[in-house]
Amino acid sequence: MGRLRIGGECRRHHEGREQQRQREPCPARQSNHDNVSRPPSFLDRHEGQTICSVARSIARLKDFDYAGPHDRVRLDAGSLFFVPDDTLLRRDADALGIREVEDLYGGIVPFPFVQTKAVSHGLIDPAAARPEGWSLAFAERIEDVVLPGFTAFTRDEARRGARALLEQGTIRAKQPRAAGGNGQHTLASVREADALLAQLDEDELTTHGLVLELHLDGVTTLSLGRVTLDDTTIAYHGRQRMTRDNSGHCVYGGSDLTCVRGGWSALEARPLAPAAKTAVRQARVYDDAMSEYGVVASRRNYDVGQGADSSGRSRSGVFEASWRVGGATPAEVAALEVFARDSSIDVVHVSSVETYGADIAPPDDAVVHFHGVDSDAGPVLRYSLVRGTSRRDP
Known part of the structure; x- marks a missing residue:
């Protein structure tokens, strides 16, 4: 695989004595899912700059110094706290001395497919092809909290899965490693499904699979998550927003x-609208089932889609999971900062914002993570904003 590149490091303050290297926040750059390292310019782009900004905030929360890009040849890996830009594989985490949730803001999984959408559906039958480490027990545990669907690793099994799902209505095919809505196709007939399957690369299908699930119209995507940093745990629910990029495409x-202090139970104890309550329950079931894979994660995020299938039936299900720094992370860290400043605050309402175009100014009280011209995306503004707080009853 591509060489791991670590994108930043920091050193802890020690009052009255010489600074010593401790576990230090640093945006860690791992090869992405196709095992090709990100280009050196990654940290100069809006995604990389946002990770660096998040790492600086985490450094302040931990009373550490942010020390810039990390070179694992130059520093002992055991002295670092990592903020990876992708979910780490266990073998890579072990090589860097990352073993516990205290070692990183992110997650560690045992197999590559657990990093992707492929893990979120079961196989067409128990004898179907699957990668090493596939857990039938996990698929059984999440079956009721995801949309009807299958993950297939052969063309024949994908064809069988598509035909079975098409009996329930229009379906969606997803390339497991694609992000941001890319690599997805809506299929309304067997002919459309066969045409798509005929175009698939055999090696890609065998190695990474294909996700097939019921298509939803009028989708609202809810964000659910649980984050732990040192002795603070928060959980949250919310909604994603869409915008237009500089090319006019609809994007995140x-x-x-x-955000609330505490874990899933604290979130479930809040007065929630029925849709949010359903989403929290589904995310928690999915999260609990991840014990089948031994996932180690300080950051756990789940996208839950809610909408109507082609028959008009309302449905809700977990689309995918993420254990790396994501679009919601600037908001998560902003909430952690508020909780750290005031122990009487129990609830924080916060937003992460990504917007495109020239001459856009952030709100005066926003924390700006990137504001400039991205080499690929053009003019981009990314910021987080605390919109309100609530204190516990006296």
């Missing part, structure tokens, strides 16, 4: 979150 535009 940020998340509006309600």
Whole structure:
């Protein structure tokens, strides 16, 4: 695989004595899912700059110094706290001395397919082809909290899965490693499904699979998550927003979150609208089932899609999971900062915002993570904004 590149490091303050290297926040750059390292310019782009900004905030929360890009040849890996830009594989984490949630803001998984959408559906039958490490027990545990669907690793099994799902209505095919809505196709007939399957690369299908699930119209995507940093745990629910990029395409535009102290139970104890309550329950079931894979994660995020299938039936299900720094992370860290400043605050309403175009100014009280011209995306503004807080009853 491509060489791991670590994108930043920091050193802890020690009052009255010489600074010593401790576990230090640093944006860690791992090869992405196709095992090709990100280009050296990654940290100069809006995604990389946002990770660096998040790492600086985490450094302040931990009373550490942010020390810039990390070179694992130059520093002992055991002295670092990592902020990876992708979910780490266990073998890579072990090589860097990352073993526990205290070692990183992110997650560690045992197999590559657990990094992708492929893990979120079961196989067409128990004898179907699957990669090493596939857990039938996990698929059984999440079956009721995801949309009807299958993950297939052969063309024949994908064809069988598509035909079975098409009996329920229009379906969606997803390339497991694609992000941001890319690599997805809506299929309304067997002929459309066969045409798509005929175009698939055999090696790609065998190695990474294909996800097939019921298509939803009028989708609202909810963000659910649980984050732990040192002795603070928060959980949140919220909604994703869409926006137009500089090419006019509809893309992710940020998340509006309600964050609470504590884990899933604290979130479930809040007065929630029925849709949010359903989403929290589904995310928690999915999260609990991840024990089948031994996932180690300080950051756990789940996208839950809610909408109507082609028959008009309302449905809700977990689309995918993420254990790396994501679009909601600037909002998560902003909430952690508020909780750290005031122990009486129990609820934080916060947003992460991504917007495109020239001459756009952030709100005066926003924390700006990137504001400039991205080499690929053009003019981009990314910021987080605390919109309100609530204190516990006296």
